[in-house]
Amino acid sequence: MSQLLILAAEETQNPLVPPIPELVIGLIAFVIVFGFLAKKLLPNINKVLEQRREAIEGGIEKAEAAQTEAQSVLEQYKAQLAEARHEAARLRQEAQEQGATLIAEMRAEGQRQREEIIAAGHAQIAADRKAAASALRQDVGQLATELAGKLVGESLQDHARQSRTIDRFLDGLDDSASKAEATR
């Protein structure tokens, strides 16, 4: 009897034949879910996901910009450093060259001054000798005249005679001196 009941129940309720009310409820239940998700909640979250994506991409872009800037600054700095090194080397080189020329100039100047001093010394000596020679000639003439007057015993006051005699003597002396100089 119970077996029959089961069979009867199974015949009226085939599990593959859907009852209409359940189909309707199933449709309603799904449409409710779909309506809420599709019209309200998923657009909501999509908007936020988009914002987040933009925020993240913005952050990445900023970081990239900062990195490029840092890179360019580093390169600039390196370039400046290289330039400064170059400049320093150039200055050193220049200073060395200048120093060398300065030394050479000083040396030339010193040489020149030395020669000037030597030349001046020579001229002085020549002038002194000349003055000494002329002073000596006068003194020798006077002394010789006085000596000759004492020896002869008479005053050689006669100016004409005296000066002729002395001049003749001194000329003889000059001649011998110039001869001696020429041979030296």
Add this chain to the structure above:
Amino acid sequence: MSADPTQVLAFETDCHIFDGCGFPAPGLHSFLFEPIWGHQDDAVYFNKTMLLALLGSVIIIGFFWAAFRKPQVVPGKLQMVAEAGYDFIRRGVVYETIGKKEGEKYVPLVVSLFFFIWMMNLWSIVPVAQFPVTSIIAYPLVLALIVYVLWVSLTFKRHGFVGAFKNITGYDKSLGPVLPLAMLIEFFSNLLVRPFTHAVRLFANMFAGHTLLLLFTIASWYLLNGVGIAYAGVSFVMVIVMTAFELFIQALQAYVFVLLTCTYIQGALAEHH
């Protein structure tokens, strides 16, 4: 015996082994419920399955409402969980099969389908409810029909009448003399069998899963007498194992359903087979 479809529990509680009582095996009657309101034979009635279906909808909406009503760019915990689920379906199913450009339109439908089916399956292991709504063919069928109407109309809209016919029948000149036969089979398999298999795949899995759970649950109780207690222990372990297994199958079947949905839509949009 429990042939009466008006029972409340799935089995009789006073029946034990060694009491001269036969094993109250689960069967088709386990999937029939006395309507809470109205009568089974009436045009309008309301039963446990319907209640669970509507309640399930409310729970899904409640969950996503709480998570996505005021979404933040920096998500809270609930929003993060909901986002992970949403993103999994969107990226892992829709974008993967249909593609990002064409698929974007169908994301809400597929996401709704997945979470709806999952929730309906989950009722199977929720205490007190303990009945998968999708083990009643009406629910998978209505979802499969929605998908069916969508992809068939999409095929005709995209390719025109002749193009759609060629698309559905897999028209391919290189088949030569076999072409009429191939077209006949394809037509039959795509247009007639597909919605049926789509629905039954989900239905049968949940139906069988629920039967298995029932079998071991009833057995645990039925064997709870005398030396039978030892067997009852084994049976109860199986209940736990099967519950865990069902938990996995529930998610898997929901995933398979939406994956097939996407494959059908993709086939409808594809230029040439």
